[in-house]
């Protein structure tokens with residue numbers, strides 16, 4: 001059967017809305033390198049999210065790499081503590097940066113890296129923690145901040161899922177030395193490919209701005225190592241035309257996740273969301289009772305036209321190229337049982353009801 005409900009479907013603006021921005025790009029013939037649309041998106045995004053020191057980059061993976069470099073995590077002998085329950089880019093960016101990943105286990109309810117599981121030995125040997133706000137659910141940011149102060153280590157949040165997430169009434173992106181966003185087309189808000197970094201300190205932002213343009217200083221002299229991580233005007237145009245509609249896009253996704261939770265209550269277990277935050281409608285993960293339930297359910301749902309995704313699987317601490325350092329039984333178990341259900345722009349509440357009743361039927365037929 002054809003896929004009726006895909007796992008994701010990128011949100012697009014009206015072509016006319018995109019065109020309005022693109023016409024300006026053609027008129028100016030200014031395609032990249034800090035153009036006016038780049039400036040407008042950066043300013044409006046910082047304002048929308050309620051943060052200072054935000055900069056745009058070419059994608060969410062480069063956002064992580066540039067953050068490590070700008071925060072001067074250069075002591076490559078010291079491992080970086082991180083979560084095994086995240087997307088490949090979290091661990092891969094650390095390895096690519098020349099550091100060893102040391103995986104620490106997650107909390108079985110929030111699915112986030114558990115600060116209390118980091119040992120004193122690990123804290124004294126490491127230079128940084130890279131934690132993910134999994135599915136947009138804020139980490140225990142206060143405990144991480146305490147660790148950072150007591151042990152002089154940097155905290156970087158992979159906030160790729162946390163667009164528009166609050167914590168205690170303010171953007172969660174304000175926590176940590178840096179938080180990184182992905183603006184990839186599968187995310188809630190995107191610029192086709194794109195990313196952003198929010199730094200706590202302006203000095204780090206200034207250093208990072210130079211780094212993403214080959215390390216050139218204002219005299220066009222490369223006085224530090226750099227890379228090319230610039231966002232183009234064409235990408236910024238997509239971001240701007242979606243930002244014009246972001247409230248509608250996000251509210252509809254939140255309504256869908258609420259309907260899913262209501263209709264699947266008792267059928268699956270759900271992630272426990274931080275009490276100081278509200279769900280941003282980024283993903284719809286459910287926990288199956290066992291891996292064997294998941295493995296029989298997935299193909300059955302596909303036959304019914306419902307695409308699902310094992311996200312995140314496998315646990316990053318079980319992947320050889322990330323070094324397999326650290327004992328993480330909880331993450332390994334969760335990653336075998338987690339399943340993300342379809343959630344995308346323009347999904348209706350009728351779609352959610354249809355999907356939930358098909359899931360319930362499929363589960364009965366498996367018993």
Ligand SMILES: *Cc1c(COP(=O)(O)O)cnc(C)c1O
Pocket residue numbers: 059060061062086087089090132158160161181182183184194195
């Ligand atoms: C999407 C994602 C990234 C990577 O972002 P790109 O923009 O695709 O490079 C990193 N971390 C997490 C948790 C993600 O979901």
